Amino acid sequence: MPVLRCTKKLIRTLGKSTEKLFSKNPDVSNPSVLGSWSAHLVIFARMRFVLFVNVKTLLTIFIHLTPKEDLLLRFQQALFKELLRLGIPSDETTEEALRYQDFSLEKNTDRSMAGYMNQMAFEYKIFLQMHLEEHGTFEPEVAQELTNRSPHVKREHDFPDHHVRELFGVDDPNKPFH
Numbered sequence: 200m201p202v203l204r205c206t207k208k209l210i211r212t213l214g215k216s217t218e219k220l221f222s223k224n225p226d227v228s229n230p231s232v233l234g235s236w237s238a239h240l241v242i243f244a245r246m247r248f249v250l251f252v253n254v255k256t257l258l259t260i261f262i263h264l265t266p267k268e269d270l271l272l273r274f275q276q277a278l279f280k281e282l283l284r285l286g287i288p289s290d291e292t293t294e295e296a297l298r299y300q301d302f303s304l305e306k307n308t309d310r311s312m313a314g315y316m317n318q319m320a321f322e323y324k325i326f327l328q329m330h331l332e333e334h335g336t337f338e339p340e341v342a343q344e345l346t347n348r349s350p351h352v353k354r355e356h357d358f359p360d361h362h363v364r365e366l367f368g369v370d371d372p373n374k375p376f377h
Contacts (some may be wrong), residue, residue, distance in 0.1 A: 238252075263339070275300065288369070326341070
């Protein structure tokens with residue numbers, strides 16, 4: 200079972216929902232290709248979002264916090280859509296998304312990941328603000344796509360979307376020739 204490492208602020212915000220959302224008996228027999236995730240609370244325009252960051256690839260999923268009761272289901276759905284957008288075959292996408300039906304919850308203690316999530320939260324707010332000014336509305340999915348296509352400096356893999364395609368063995372149509 201994958202692990203979700205949450206910031207203290209997110210755990211506090213989820214409150215009693217954590218007991219309903221997360222498994223108390225972790226089962227490690229269900230390994231996923233992407234592995235564990237970290238999650239962070241992001242507040243923009245008086246609305247609360249959850250930023251999920253994949254520990255292995257730095258792929259991000261950005262969804263509304265409410266309703267809390269189906270947060271993990273909405274995460275699964277958003278992950279499914281993002282993997283399809285990246286060109287992962289639908290059978291592998293379905294299989295991967297289903298592996299995230301249940302999470303084991305932990306407090307995030309990785310300071311590097313906490314710093315990275317703060318940076319990503321800032322970038323999301325900038326993308327959302329730019330989209331709001333330009334179109335009069337904002338789309339979290341557009342910000343998610345732009346972030347996952349953006350390079351990340353000083354990382355083993357520069358682009359999260361390229362790394363995910365590599366893990367699933369899918370050719371990247373946008374990757375330059377070397």
